[in-house]
Amino acid sequence: MGTEQDALFEAHRRRLGAVAYRMLGSLSEADDAVQEAWLRFARHDTDGVENLGGWLTTVVSRICLDMLRARAARREEPWAVHLPDPVVTAADDDPEERAVLADSVSFALLVVLDALSPAERLAFVLHDLFGVPFAEIGPMLGRSPAAAKQLASRARHRVRGSTPSADGATDTGTDAARRREVAEAFLAAARDGDLTRLLAVLDADVVLRADAGDGPLGPSRRVTGAPAVARQARRFNALAPHARPVVVNGAPGYLTVAGGQVLTLVTMTVRGDRIVAIDVIADPQRLRRLDLP
Incomplete structure (x- = not known):
């Protein structure tokens, strides 16, 4: 050619x-x-x-x-949950320089x-x-x-x-900042194991999808409802101190890194002041393949 x-x-x-x-x-x-x-x-x-x-x-x-x-x-x-590949960028990247593939999906x-x-x-x-x-x-x-x-x-x-209507990449900077605030509130509550504060930021019908593959944090699972998701979040409070903020397809997310190894990638879908979905990739093989910041 x-x-x-x-x-x-x-x-x-x-x-x-x-x-x-x-x-x-x-x-x-x-x-x-x-x-x-x-x-x-x-x-x-x-x-x-x-x-x-x-x-x-x-x-x-x-x-x-x-x-x-x-x-x-x-x-x-062999597992019930398989999540799509995310496009992950550093939380402090200039929005105009973020990956093209994530700019509208x-x-x-x-x-x-x-x-x-x-x-x-x-x-x-x-x-x-x-x-x-x-x-x-x-x-x-x-x-x-x-x-x-x-x-x-x-x-x-x-x-x-x-699909929530308020999680798209076309939101204003104010919207993005508010979503990050909600995500930070969730992370702080998970770190403290505070069930009341967790429930305060979760939508009643929130869904948690965990794609763990055959990794050590398995099994993969799908959990629905604020009480059940909050209980799951409390189980991972030991990982919360290792969370680093990132942006996942325009939404707030976190990488948990311990001992130089990426353990999980978490993204949160926020509508208003509540988290309506939490998606977790904990499959070691998939995490190694992703282009992570």
């Missing part, structure tokens, strides 16, 4: 990476999908392609769809997207997040535009019913 063709593809790489990350929820798989799209681009004569960006988006979307379908077919995981949204069928996920991501018309989405799925629209509508309903 010549330098000119390289430049043509590189002009679209950022968007393709964003599409693939939202489609797959995995940073490594998103990289693989973009690389496969590059290989197909290199083998294809695109001189007659009027909309190269649209053509490449279709290519990477179909690759991601195949990967999602293969994942769904082999999903026989919350971790809470990625969790909901993981629960959609491959077809629903593609229809929702392409149409609602990237503005691709259903006339182009339908053929990718082997369905009519009307059927693709119905898939996106069904996915949208599930997303709206499950």
Whole structure:
């Protein structure tokens, strides 16, 4: 591939990476999908392609769809909870310099997207997040535009019913500061083992998802309701003094580091003055693979 063709593809790489990350929820798989799209681009004569960006988006979307379908077919995981890959940045980074992939997708949204069928996920991501018309989405799925629209509508309903409206990366600096205050209040209460203070910052229907793999902090689990989540938080009060603030897909989070080893990555989804979701990655293998600050 010549330098000119390289430049043509590189002009679209950022968007393709964003599409693939939202489609797959995995940073490594998103990289693989973009690389496969590059290989197909290199083998294809695109001189007659009027909309190269649209053509490449279709290519990477179909690759991601195949990967999602293969994942769904082999999903026989030994643990009940598997969280998407987060994009983690230092808490004191300039917001404009944070990772591109996290600039408009919350971790809470990625969790909901993981629960959609491959077809629903593609229809929702392409149409609602990237503005691709259903006339182009339908053929990718082997369905009519009307059927693709119905898939996106069904996915949208599930997303709206499950994703807090106040945790997106488009919040103002004041919103972000307030979310961090709530997260700090939770951390302080967990450190002290104070059940009353923990309950004060937890939403009544808060959900805790812990992806521990086969690590020492297992088993993986899903816990719902403020009392149950507060009790779980008190069990980890020994880790709280080792927590370092980070930003996870625009939301407040913490790395717990002891003896030079990362033990957990925690992210909190805040709505108003309450935490509505806490997601914990404690799988040692996954933590080693992540690009952590």
